[in-house]
Amino acid sequence: MSSDELAPAPHDDHEILVETQEVAPTHEIHATHDLATGPAAPGVSKKDPILVADHVSRSFGGIKAVDVEHLEIPRNAITALIGPNGAGKTTLFNLLSGFDQPDSGEWSFNGRSLAGIPAWKAARRGQVRTFQLTKVLQRLTVLESMKLGATGQTGERILASVLPFLWRAQEKAIETRALDLLRKFKLYDKRADYSASLSGGQRKLLEMARALMTEPEFVLLDEPMAGVNPALVQSLLDHVIDLKSEGMTVLFVEHDMHMVRHIADWVVVMAEGRIVAEGPPREVMMDPAVVDAYLGSHLDEDIGVITGRYDEEGNRIS
Amino acid sequence: MDWGQILNNTASFMLSAETIGFMLAALGLSIHFGYAGLLNFGMAGFMAIGAYGYAISILSFGLPWWAAMGVSMLGAIVFAVVLGIPTLRLRADYLAIVTIAAAEIVRLLFQTQLFDRWTNSADGLGGYHASFRAANPLPTGTYGLGPWTYTETGWWARVFGLLLVALAVVLVWLLMRSPWGRVLKGIREDEDAVRSLGKNVFLYKMQALIIGGVLGALGGVVIALPSAVIPQYYLPSLTFFVWTALLLGGAATIFGPVLGSMLYWMLMAFLSGVLPAMAAEGWLPISTTQAGNLRFVVVGVALMLLVAFRPQGILGNKKEMTFVK
Numbered sequence: 001m002s003s004d005e006l007a008p009a010p011h012d013d014h015e016i017l018v019e020t021q022e023v024a025p026t027h028e029i030h031a032t033h034d035l036a037t038g039p040a041a042p043g044v045s046k047k048d049p050i051l052v053a054d055h056v057s058r059s060f061g062g063i064k065a066v067d068v069e070h071l072e073i074p075r076n077a078i079t080a081l082i083g084p085n086g087a088g089k090t091t092l093f094n095l096l097s098g099f100d101q102p103d104s105g106e107w108s109f110n111g112r113s114l115a116g117i118p119a120w121k122a123a124r125r126g127q128v129r130t131f132q133l134t135k136v137l138q139r140l141t142v143l144e145s146m147k148l149g150a151t152g153q154t155g156e157r158i159l160a161s162v163l164p165f166l167w168r169a170q171e172k173a174i175e176t177r178a179l180d181l182l183r184k185f186k187l188y189d190k191r192a193d194y195s196a197s198l199s200g201g202q203r204k205l206l207e208m209a210r211a212l213m214t215e216p217e218f219v220l221l222d223e224p225m226a227g228v229n230p231a232l233v234q235s236l237l238d239h240v241i242d243l244k245s246e247g248m249t250v251l252f253v254e255h256d257m258h259m260v261r262h263i264a265d266w267v268v269v270m271a272e273g274r275i276v277a278e279g280p281p282r283e284v285m286m287d288p289a290v291v292d293a294y295l296g297s298h299l300d301e302d303i304g305v306i307t308g309r310y311d312e313e314g315n316r317i318s
Numbered sequence: 319m320d321w322g323q324i325l326n327n328t329a330s331f332m333l334s335a336e337t338i339g340f341m342l343a344a345l346g347l348s349i350h351f352g353y354a355g356l357l358n359f360g361m362a363g364f365m366a367i368g369a370y371g372y373a374i375s376i377l378s379f380g381l382p383w384w385a386a387m388g389v390s391m392l393g394a395i396v397f398a399v400v401l402g403i404p405t406l407r408l409r410a411d412y413l414a415i416v417t418i419a420a421a422e423i424v425r426l427l428f429q430t431q432l433f434d435r436w437t438n439s440a441d442g443l444g445g446y447h448a449s450f451r452a453a454n455p456l457p458t459g460t461y462g463l464g465p466w467t468y469t470e471t472g473w474w475a476r477v478f479g480l481l482l483v484a485l486a487v488v489l490v491w492l493l494m495r496s497p498w499g500r501v502l503k504g505i506r507e508d509e510d511a512v513r514s515l516g517k518n519v520f521l522y523k524m525q526a527l528i529i530g531g532v533l534g535a536l537g538g539v540v541i542a543l544p545s546a547v548i549p550q551y552y553l554p555s556l557t558f559f560v561w562t563a564l565l566l567g568g569a570a571t572i573f574g575p576v577l578g579s580m581l582y583w584m585l586m587a588f589l590s591g592v593l594p595a596m597a598a599e600g601w602l603p604i605s606t607t608q609a610g611n612l613r614f615v616v617v618g619v620a621l622m623l624l625v626a627f628r629p630q631g632i633l634g635n636k637k638e639m640t641f642v643k
Binding site for chain 1 (some may be wrong): 389489493495496497498499500501503504506507510511513514515516517519520525573616
């Protein structure tokens, strides 16, 4: 994929145009496309999977929200999970992160079974998630929220908590790390403010930074770009790419196909609870099944002007 | 109207055993609601368990006063665990429903004829004071200042109660400035977010429920120390009086529960003096008994105004404690 392919159609909003062009050429970001052991197909096994799921299913009433035969997530790569609304992406996320329990199924993280493990234990093993609707801790300050993310804190144990000399040194180290991350995420000046005072995009940044405080191996991002203004998209994209260069594995749900193409090494497509395709972004996006089910055949075309509009006097203007 | 008498009575309630007991219970509730976000509407149950645990241990089992207090605290721990296991996984509003029902169950169990041998059913318990009074280190006599003049037994119950309050204040302060308190506040804000960061939310909520419940039980003990234990005292309205005291002072503050309890009881004492006096003077078109009960109406309206216009209480930080999300 060349960088001029990334440029939006000329009628696009100027801001967005500038933003999108700033994205570095993707071929430098992407890992070599040989993450899989075989040709790209749903359920193909990976050379070095961090997460392996088998026969995971979850029904709500009569509807099978998730019915995944086999899925492997490649280690130290960015995997995008895409699909139409109601495809079961978030449900799968909830299952993998322990926030929901499946009707059946088995999956393992780093070779250890995670099925039936509560969310907080899964997080302790090194997989952290963010939420589609950002969950900021409104009446905690930004710095407090960050420090909350650190794991293995002595001071979080009830008996040790009333003896500050037991945890003061650790607290200092955590604070230093939190401030470093806040600097990186451009939230340093906000550190003493309540999280409730942050904008939507800053909340997304804070949630991601807070997740990183847990020192995860595997980061699950549920629509990290939803509701984020174009100016922040670039910075968020950079952060996601950074995660990979720091050795982490990323799985994210996203509807923004530009983002998926820019940063994903591998794309998994879900529809009606099943995995209908997976592979490197370029191949997957040309897969007719994916185009039909999700992208639509006009993905790269201008959808034209909006018609059927009337002015105040009732005359049709377009 | 005898203003001197009314003001004297009002001032004396600043240091009544009931006020001091409320301080402890409200501190417990501040851990539950102010810091952990647990809507516990069953504080009366914890207070009843404290008071009855204390009285029964002394009267039926002949324990010394300090061991009886240990039994009270143990009772509160057991009640918190029994209450917490099924409900702490539920949403906050369900916890509120279950706690109010559980507190009523506790009260009715103490009131029923079935355990008359130990609880003396509806008549309640009294005459358990000897052991506590024997431990009194204060000199005998009646002394004090103005409205705060008590006998040595009166002082002993108050001094001991205030000592417990001081310990509880230090405990809450230490807990809430620690990373443990940070997790609790995080749970108050969004427990799923805290869960996603690898914290065992259920355990923290249980710990908070237990600590707050134990403080509530100690509040019940302090109230019972100079008086008697009557089941009718532990009605749900008691819970809501403690809530009023807490919200008045500030739910997510250390000294708010202490200040709130004082102001609540002084306000109640003032109104129960002033309103009947006003009725007697013919300024209110109601009987003096009706005027006396009017104080609950006034306090109820005050609570509503408080929640609407100053949800953070007198000492709270507007930004940190608000009911508007």
